[in-house]
Amino acid sequence: xxxxxxxxxxxxxxxxxxxxxxxxxxxxxxxxxxxxxxxxxxxxxxxxxxxxxxxxxxxxxxxxxxxxxxxxxxxxxxxxxxxxxxxxxxxxxxxxxxxxxxxxxxxxxxxxxxxxxxxxxxxxxxxxxxxxxxxxxxxxxxxxxxxxxxxxxxxxxxxxxxxxxxxxxxxxxxxxxxxxxxxxxxxxxxxxxxxxxxxxxxxxxxxxxxxxxxxxxxxxxxxxxxxxxxxxxxxxxxxxxxxxxxxxxxxxxxx
Amino acid sequence: xxxxxxxxxxxxxxxxxxxxxxxxxxxxxxxxxxxxxxxxxxxxxxxxxxxxxxxxxxxxxxxxxxxxxxxxxxxxxxxxxxxxxxxxxxxxxxxxxxxxxxxxxxxxxxxxxxxxxxxxxxxxxxxxxxxxxxxxxxxxxxxxxxxxxxxxxxxxxxxxxxxxxxxxxxxxxxxxxxxxxxxxxxxxxxxxxxxxxxxxxxxxxxxxxxxxxxxxxxxxxxxxxxxxxxxxxxxxxxxxxxxxxxxxxxxxxxxxxxxxxxxxxxxxxxxxxxxxxxxxxx
Numbered sequence: 148x149x150x151x152x153x154x155x156x157x158x159x160x161x162x163x164x165x166x167x168x169x170x171x172x173x174x175x176x177x178x179x180x181x182x183x184x185x186x187x188x189x190x191x192x193x194x195x196x197x198x199x200x201x202x203x204x205x206x207x208x209x210x211x212x213x214x215x216x217x218x219x220x221x222x223x224x225x226x227x228x229x230x231x232x233x234x235x236x237x238x239x240x241x242x243x244x245x246x247x248x249x250x251x252x253x254x255x256x257x258x259x260x261x262x263x264x265x266x267x268x269x270x271x272x273x274x275x276x277x278x279x280x281x282x283x284x285x286x287x288x289x290x291x292x293x294x295x296x297x298x299x300x301x302x303x304x305x306x307x308x309x310x311x312x313x314x315x316x317x318x319x320x321x322x323x324x325x326x327x328x329x330x331x332x333x334x335x336x337x338x339x340x341x342x343x344x345x346x347x348x349x350x351x352x353x354x355x356x357x358x359x360x361x362x363x364x365x366x367x368x369x370x371x372x373x374x375x376x377x378x379x380x381x382x383x384x385x386x387x388x389x390x391x392x393x394x395x396x397x398x399x400x401x402x
Numbered sequence: 403x404x405x406x407x408x409x410x411x412x413x414x415x416x417x418x419x420x421x422x423x424x425x426x427x428x429x430x431x432x433x434x435x436x437x438x439x440x441x442x443x444x445x446x447x448x449x450x451x452x453x454x455x456x457x458x459x460x461x462x463x464x465x466x467x468x469x470x471x472x473x474x475x476x477x478x479x480x481x482x483x484x485x486x487x488x489x490x491x492x493x494x495x496x497x498x499x500x501x502x503x504x505x506x507x508x509x510x511x512x513x514x515x516x517x518x519x520x521x522x523x524x525x526x527x528x529x530x531x532x533x534x535x536x537x538x539x540x541x542x543x544x545x546x547x548x549x550x551x552x553x554x555x556x557x558x559x560x561x562x563x564x565x566x567x568x569x570x571x572x573x574x575x576x577x578x579x580x581x582x583x584x585x586x587x588x589x590x591x592x593x594x595x596x597x598x599x600x601x602x603x604x605x606x607x608x609x610x611x612x613x614x615x616x617x618x619x620x621x622x623x624x625x626x627x628x629x630x631x632x633x634x635x636x637x638x639x640x641x642x643x644x645x646x647x648x649x650x651x652x653x654x655x656x657x658x659x660x661x662x663x664x665x666x667x668x669x670x671x672x673x674x675x676x677x678x679x680x681x682x683x684x
């Protein structure tokens with residue numbers, strides 16, 4: 148089975164700082180493989196272990212994205228395809244999906260595309276479904292469980308209202324959740340082997356054709372959200388603290 | 403007021419107060435909401451095209467995100483989300499949303515026509531007359547995905563998104579049965595029970611619809627009590643609009659205390675029963 152797994156090198160929000168005017172210091176910001184993408188990689192590796200085949204780790208991002216790609220390859224990716232896009236000129240969801248879909252088409256016979264529910268830094272959850280649309284493939288979203296049997300893919304989809312059992316024919320795109328699996332930690336040997344695996348660099352311009360969708364997407368402003376909370380700690384034994392709390396909440400008028 | 407004509411799907415359930423100076427047509431239908439998103443996306447695109455509507459608004463739920471993405475890809479237009487506030491400005495739609503785990507607030511824009519995901523509860527029900535309904539017959543193709551079975555979730559906690567008092571449980575609880583302490587407190591307060599993502603998704607102790615945070619529900623209670631919740635950015639993003647936040651955690655270094663008005667550093671197994679008792683007797 149030829150599998151493609153989508154990996155994003157996301158901004159590490161815990162490390163991201165704001166400058167004096169409240170804007171995020173993006174230059175030189177620490178990045179990491181988007182949290183949920185680890186589950187995507189794990190799912191791809193599980194399917195490869197069960198059905199054989201190859202895994203292409205596909206990433207659109209700047210030069211430092213290779214670190215996240217190597218991590219995915221250490222978990223079990225066979226090779227990598229890196230669409231080079233500097234963060235300052237990063238496309239929006241639709242543009243990203245366009246480039247990813249074009250790259251997947253160039254890879255050739257792809258049976259399964261695996262992605263996660265969303266990126267940990269922007270969390271739009273749009274790219275997976277858009278990639279499926281561009282490729283004309285069914286999109287099985289929010290899969291808690293994935294099973295492939297020949298050309299048939301079945302998954303248990305988790306939505307707010309409950310669980311649905313879905314079935315479709317390969318090739319397909321599937322997005323997984325953090326509860327779908329437990330991502331493995333690669334061994335030192337796997338990390339060393341991964342450092343030798345091939346990553347193909349692709350220039351954005353070579354993928355862009357006349358059908359590139361122009362959305363007029365623009366980031367107008369990004370400002371830090373100040374935290375204005377009282378931060379009062381109520382001391383004492385449980386009964387005392389509870390009493391103080393009830394009193395305070397009555398004062399606040401919420402009780 | 404949005405200031406642009408729009409068509410919306412699953413919006414009346416999530417943000418009924420969002421109105422426009424023009425029309426906002428709501429797409430409804432049982433089958434639409436049972437599907438994997440293809441039918442819903444087709445519907446909203448067809449209505450937008452037929453009526454010449456500029457904005458396609460979708461409630462930000464797991465289902466909604468798929469619908470929005472498909473509609474945007476088919477129309478080859480921008481998709482913005484999850485928006486707390488929307489406005490039309492100079493031929494574009496501008497959406498205000500949380501980014502970087504909720505640490506920052508961003509204003510992002512795309513040229514009209516475009517798609518936007520609307521955060522449930524961001525626009526509470528408005529007074530005024532209901533939007534008139536229209537009927538349209540649509541032709542849709544065969545679904546690529548077959549739904550073999552639908553298992554409804556357990557009877558959901560009534561409207562966590564509209565609850566005015568919420569008690570929320572996190573990993574500080576040792577086992578599922580212990581959540582009784584939290585639900586007892588919720589009952590004593592006359593509130594609803596919610597939780598952080600690990601409790602619904604990873605442990606399955608609570609339903610998906612009770613999940614509060616960046617990837618779950620954004621809540622707007624007058625009182626939010628976080629019990630045994632460490633205070634990860636992703637969770638805190640969903641509780642920012644609470645009037646008063648209380649944190650109960652036995653780790654004094656827990657980040658949640660930075661986001662709370664009142665904090666008790668203590669054992670929830672002792673604090674909760676004490677609180678519940680006081681409220682019942684007091």
